[in-house]
Amino acid sequence: MKALFFVIVLANLGLFMWEYRNGAFAPVVQAPLINKEPLLLLSEVNNTHQEAQVVSESEPKAPEVASNESSQNELSSVPPALPVDGPEPASGTLSELPQLSNAECYEAGPFEDLQSVQSWISQVQGSENDIKTVDRDDQIISGYMVYKPAEKTPEQSQEVLKMLKDKGITDVLLQGDEISLGVFNSEDRALVLKNELQAKGFAVQIKPRYKTKTRKYIQVLANEVIMQSLQKRYNNDAEFVIKALDACP
Structure with a gap:
């Protein structure tokens, strides 16, 4: 047993001397990191991203200014549009519009009773001297x-x-x-x-x-536009007619 112990001890001493000669116990010098990105924690990554956004917003936008200047130069090079001949917009007040035609004599009817006559006269824009009621026998x-x-x-x-x-x-x-x-x-x-x-x-x-029945007619000095408007109110009555006369009697 003693002989085996001395053999193990000698083997360990031989291994130790071999490692010492190969520099296993020499001090290790850490080589500097070249072109290596440092490792960052998650919180440090977020802070770094926010700082980059602040820096990018504070920097002037030179390319965009250049783009605006080029667009302005292009617009300035376009020739101005020539005026097109055409009707000019209407100008002036309502008093400058063409006036309605002069009053003429018209006959309207027939009316079945005096109440219908009075109702129609109230819609005519005229004085009593310009309105005359006429009775006529009709078939x-x-x-x-x-x-x-x-x-x-x-x-x-x-x-x-x-x-x-x-x-x-x-x-x-x-x-x-x-x-x-x-x-x-x-x-x-x-x-x-x-x-x-x-x-x-x-x-x-x-x-x-x-x-034979006696019916009433109205002869009135009035404007053509007014007469046309009143005629439309009696479109459902086939007998009712407004016609122009040569002159009011």
């Missing part, structure tokens, strides 16, 4: 008659009248050479009877009947 429709036209001879008309009564059409009346089959206030009702008789084979027709 107006009083009804619509369904009739059978006259036959060639009175005898033939009597035969047709008898034939109609025999077929149950009793509301018939001989008026001259024509045979009246009914008079109605409405044209639509007269048309219903006409269609019924034609379906039974009778050739009948409709015609209006007239009567």
Whole structure:
């Protein structure tokens, strides 16, 4: 055992001497870091980024100024636009607009009663001396008659009248050479009877009947534009007309 111990000791001494000769125990000199980025903590990275932003904002923007100067030079080199000939905008006040035509004489109507006349006169811009009411007898429709036209001879008309009564059409009346089959206030009702008789084979027709009625008209000295405006209010009345006269009586 002692011999083995001395062998181990000698081996360790031999290893120690070999390492000493190879410089294992020489002092180590740390080489300086060249072109190496230092390691930074996360908090140090954020601070460094904020400082870089402040520095970049404080620096003048030279390239942008140069760009603005170049754009101004380009604009200055463009020739000014030439004026285009055309209508000049309207100028002046409303008093310079063309005036309406002079007043002329017009007749409006018909009016059924004095109340309608007064209502219409109130809408006309004129004095009482320029307005005159006139009464006139007109032929107006009083009804619509369904009739059978006259036959060639009175005898033939009597035969047709008898034939109609025999077929149950009793509301018939001989008026001259024509045979009246009914008079109605409405044209639509007269048309219903006409269609019924034609379906039974009778050739009948409709015609209006007239009567005389006194109606009122207004003659007024007024402007054409005013008259046209008032006419539009009576567009639903086919009989109402405003017309120009040569002169007011």
